[in-house]
Amino acid sequence: MRYRSLCVEQLELPLVEPFETSFGVELRRQFLLVSVASSEGLVGWGECVATRDPLYNEESTASAWAFVQENVVPRWRRHPPMSVDGVRRLMQPFRGNRMAKSAIEQAALDLEARASRRSLASWLGGRRRRIEVGVSVGIQSTPTALARRVGAYLEEGYHRIKVKVMPGWDARPLAAIRRAYPAIELWVDANQGYPATAVTSIRAWAERYEVRQVEQPFPERALAAHAALARNASFRVCLDESVVDADSLEEAIRLRAVQSLNVKAGRVGGPLEGIALARRATRSGAVAWVGGMLESGIGRAHSVALASHPVFSLPGDISASRRYYREEILERPFVLNADGTLDVPTGAGIGVELDRRAHRRAVRRRRTYALAP
């Protein structure tokens, strides 16, 4: 592969409704798209899932852009890579910046798959033609409003409901959901919102309301608290923010703090590392699944391709486009099938194309960096 240029764009899309987690409220999603062009004129796309402010982790759209411009592009020009592996190697000496690295790796993967006229899903070893998905529901004004919202998603076809919880927003909303829907598959995600002293209270409401999975209740370094919660629990303890690389996963496995792994390519530095970590987690007896970061269509297409890989065995947080955005930047948005699945695109690369006008409307800034003389 001969790479010609790399382009970074900052986009902004209004969300269908404010998305509230224990971190705060998002009204508009600001994110970056990275595209890499080959000298043959093909273009591959990736999405950087960092947010405007560094709330989920230390990265932001501004830090990701600076990393690409100040570190990746100059090194790329000095040591031109010839393949996805070469692109990964050139970024490897740089610490952190995993969301930015992931966006670049995604773009290189899309380009590679397009050049070989294969779908990215099959290029990654994916076998599924449809992937099961669930929906993640933000914090609502009242428990009744939450139960109503859950009902609407169930009607749309989602089978698995994950609700965001935080101290003061857990037992009551879960009771309201269980009263209305006694049999649904119910997960919760606390985005590190609880102190390590909350093990007993979390266990009480999770068991009482038959929660199947409790995701990242404690701070990312509090692996011992996650292990304590997992001991003899009737639910799985899932890690998200705690696992960013092979070392953090090894530590979590050693402490028995992980029965389920939420894999987000952005959090771990790329889809290929995501597959590697999922493999390691499943060898330890855990299950793995693909999480979400309010991606636009490009990131969503990458998540769908990733989730088609057999190492992932639970429904992902990969909703249909209209769950989050009124206007999608793709020509053909992802639509939920009646059985709670999304189709895995079969076209070359990620198998989706940008809607030029919608894309242009969403772009706020753009810069192209030449990679070859």
Ligand SMILES: [Mg+2]
């Ligand atoms: Mg999470």
